[in-house]
Amino acid sequence: METYDSPIARKFAEKFPKSRALYERAKKVFPGGVTHDVRYVHPYPISIDRAQGSRKWDVDGNEYVDYFGGHGALLLGHNHPAVVEAVREQLSKGTHFGASHELELQWAELITQMVPCAEKVRFTNSGTEASLLALRVARAYTGKSKILRFESHFHGWHDQVAFASTSHFDGTIPAGITRETTRSVVLCAPNDLDQVKQALANDEDIAAVIIEPTGSTFGQVPTGGKFLAQLGELTTQHGVLLIFDEVITGFRVAPGGAQEIYGITPDLTLLAKAMAGGFNGGAVVGRADVMDVMTVREDSQWNRERRVAHQGTFNSNPICAAAGLATLKLIASTDITQKATQNAETLRNALNEVIREQGVNWLVYGEFSGFHIFANHENRDITIEDIYSNRVHYTILKGGTPPAVIFKIRAGLIVGGVDVVAWPGGWVSGVHSAEDIEETAAAFRQLLVMVKEEALLV
DSSP states (O other): OOOOOSHHHHHHHHHOHHHHHHHHHHTTTSGGGOSSGGGOOSSOOOOEEEEEBTEEEETTSOEEEEOSHHHHTOTTOBTOHHHHHHHHHHHTTOSOOSSOOHHHHHHHHHHHHHSTTOSEEEEESSHHHHHHHHHHHHHHHHOOOEEEEETTOOOOSSTTTSSSSSSOTTSOOOTTOOHHHHTTEEEEOTTOHHHHHHHHHHOTTEEEEEEOTTEHHHHTEEOOHHHHHHHHHHHHHHTOEEEEEOTTTBTTTBTTOHHHHHTOOOSEEEEOGGGGTTSSOEEEEEOHHHHGGGOOOSOHHHHHHTOOOOOOTTTTOHHHHHHHHHHHHHHHHSSHHHHHHHHHHHHHHHHHHHHHHHTOOOEEEOSTTEEEEEOOTTOOOOOHHHHHTTOSOHHHHSSOSOHHHHHHHHHHHHHTTEEOBTTTEEEOOTTOOHHHHHHHHHHHHHHHHHHHHTTOOO
């Protein structure tokens, strides 16, 4: 039986009885009672009934300022009228043609206009699928078998990328992943150019380097433009493909993604989240000659030995294409991305002001439209400048805070009417308002008061 022996836990239990009842039902049909790991919060997850703009409401009638943002997909906020209208119109025409259609072509054409590296596009259903496909394409194009990636950088949940990404930084392997799979991956510490130089010099079987361009999980462990430029020079020098994972950063840090901001054009890019406007959709985009390893030729030997086959029942289905096209049109023609960035900066400043007011040794940092709450549970002497100068080890920033502490932070903010992501932090949209930020600061202040009552992390 769950015990509620802290102010945060007791307030949580009092406020969400219907969510608790739904969770008890969910445990009987879902492993762990949830359908995505980060949706769980202790003592139980909240169940949402509806959402609009920057807000959402749970089954108990509680209202939240939402920074989960559809796992980062909702740069325009919930139920943007242009997206809703595009989907409604397409629903009347059909949900799945099992054939080519003009909407997918318009969607892809707009992506090629917006994203610097995107000469050709191949749609998938998610960021993980895009990651799987891009790595296969890279190996097929180069004829090499290994991928170099960075510890703590997240590229989906498939076997090649699901170790040393969110956990297991000690070299152990998560359950279900074979040692043979890990041998096809070369791991380097984030922002360690010397390790990359050594790996590329000593191993001629590396097909590609993949990286989250702003740093792991939208800059929780930051990476700067200087490192990206040096990485681009190295990969070019060694004939290795450079892959940007812009599943989060694509369209969110700029209409053309991080590659537009930093002026560095990778060979391939992964896209998802904001690209599909809250519907399921992803893509691999990049150089035409690399992408063309998926092209069917009249040469049967090519098709058998060199071509990468790619299927997917719901690739660029008309509903997702309608939502994605409507979303990208708005991003391309308005300042919505810039507004999200400005909103996030205002939010970060407001939360840091609350931290100073409450005398707690925490930090809120981030760039573009993201924010990260560093709870500093070991009371280290760390500044935001230290984080961006890479003087803080990545395992402190990512994976260093105990889950029990993160759960209390999230639960305390939920009690105060704010929903954040599990690291903890969140994504800010272009429709968050000054009122939203004011209410978030108030909820954060309430959280810190409860934290001090529990003598937690101070």
